[in-house]
């Protein structure tokens with residue numbers, strides 16, 4: 001692997017999955033880059049990943065991390081592609097040797113959306129109603145909030161999932177708000193789940209760009225797309241998940257905000273303004289049936305340079321993860337990582 005020669009930088013190849021959401025994301029980054037560098041030629045290299053092929057199994061059972069990114073990373077190694085655009089949520093905590101997340105984009109809505117053709121909110125669902133999701137994180141929090149609801153597995157890309165709702169298989173389904181907004185399906189959102197009801201997944205609502213670590217020309221080209229404040233929040237969330245050895249297919253939730261004061265009471269609205277230097281991280285680990293939902297949080301004041309703040313954010317993630325482990329998160333997670341033992 002090496003730096004893309006400057007002369008080659010007239011062409012940039014983007015590796016992307018082929019789902020409508022993934023294509024939207026890749027095209028969005030392409031368009032932002034073209035605005036900055038009109039003379040650049042940008043190609044999309046469309047790739048099918050393992051996560052796209054196996055559609056009938058809950059993700060946690062397929063095992064292996066990075067189901068949606070491995071083939072894209074291979075294209076970066078091979079030099080077929082220069083960058084890969086990801087939903088950060090899908091990117092494993094430990095990147096392969098030689099690759100880096102050059103860009104964390106400004107965060108969009110981090111929440112989960114309540115989607116139904118009949119009901120306005122989770123509170124309106126009748127007793128025993130069927131809710132579709134394949135996410136253990138959503139499942140354990142919904143069951144903790146409403147133990148009477150039934151969770152039924154729901155896989156496939158966003159369009160497929162909406163089709164299954166429309167076919168009458170579910171009373172409601174839960175999808176990421178940002179995913180629906182990006183592909184202009186926001187009219188399907190009946191409401192956003194409160195942060196406190198369903199703490200988001202690590203990285204939910206943020207795009208990230210992966211590239212070769214030593215590709216300084218490409219890193220320089222990408223730099224204007226990076227958002228330093230989003231990066232701090234996302235580093236904290238990812239450090240928590242990394243310390244718990246989680247991927248995105250585990251019942252782990254974490255959400256960090258930057259705010260102007262110390263407030264740590266549960267809130268029903270999310271703060272996505274990135275004002276202030278207090279970094280507040282909340283984390284949760286739950287039992288799939290909702291019978292246990294561990295919660296931990298900590299708020300720190302960031303000081304110093306961007307690099308120092310990122311190190312403090314990383315340590316915050318580790319500290320909150322340690323609190324969860326002290327409360328018993330290890331037993332819950334190892335039952336998921338090693339179901340046989």
Ligand SMILES: NCc1[nH]cc(CCC(=O)O)c1CC(=O)O
Pocket residue numbers: 087088089090158174175176178179203204205206207
């Ligand atoms: N695992 C699939 C996935 N990866 C990223 C998003 C949505 C966009 C985002 O969170 O950035 C989705 C769909 C969903 O969870 O509904």
